[in-house]
Amino acid sequence: MWIFSDHGQERSRSFATEVKGGIEAVIADCLGVDPPTARHSDATVTSNPSCNTQAQKRRSHQDASVAEGEARRGFSVVAVGPVGHVYFNRPVEDEERIRLARQLVQEKQVPGVLMKQREGGITWFHAGGEASVPDGAVGLFARHPESMREVLAKDLATLSNNPNSGDLVLLGWGPEDRSWTFAAERGSHAGAGSEETQGFLLVPPALAALWEEQVLSARTDSGQPPCIIWDVIVTSNPMRM
Secondary structure (H helix, E strand, C coil), rough: CCEEECCCCEECEEEHHHHHCCCHHHHHHHHHCCCCCCCCCCHHHHHHHHHHHHHHHHHHHHHHHHHHHHHHHCCEEEECCCHHHHHHHCCCCCCHHHHHHHHHHCCCCCEEEEEEEECCEEEEEEEEEEEEHHHHHHHHHCCCHHHHHHHHHHHHHHHCCCCCEEEEECEEEECCCEECCCCCCCCCCCCCCEEECEEEEEHHHHHHHHHHHHHHHHHHHHCCCCCCEEEEECCCHHHHH
């Protein structure tokens, strides 16, 4: 049996489970506004059709209250993994966003924040300092394979330049190798960590040599850049992994 994955998984701490109110409460505290109202889960909708209508009505009312709270606080957050987006409901000057980004990484344990300035420049704030993106970010991926570093730095720029990205983009991974997620989970992927940006192949022992000798050597001979790094994990009993 082969197990083929295009990404790994980061062992992560969770703002959702370790901080009351999650990352929204952290940002509210920085801004000096009321903490968020808990959003009820879709799990309250049961499989009984006669109950669904009432559950949907209750959830609709709760979500309306949440929206009203977001309007009063002046921001909303979309963060369901190791990357999050902060949206303000009013124009916010660069100086205010910079102050918030620095406070998040220096005082609140957020590993990284991306911010695109009004003139177009992008800054990556992290606990160790600040870097321009993409050029200044390449060296911060020191724990990643060298062939991936420039690609990852450009990915940060692409993320920041997306027209739907937030006024601030929260990163659950930083160059200090701290890994957090904004969701209620113990492991995460879709961020910039060294494990989640590399694929792996789990194979029986007899196939490991075939992969290394034929597949990898053929890719190298063809001149294709190794933008995706594959770890070959050899096991005699994959079901016990």
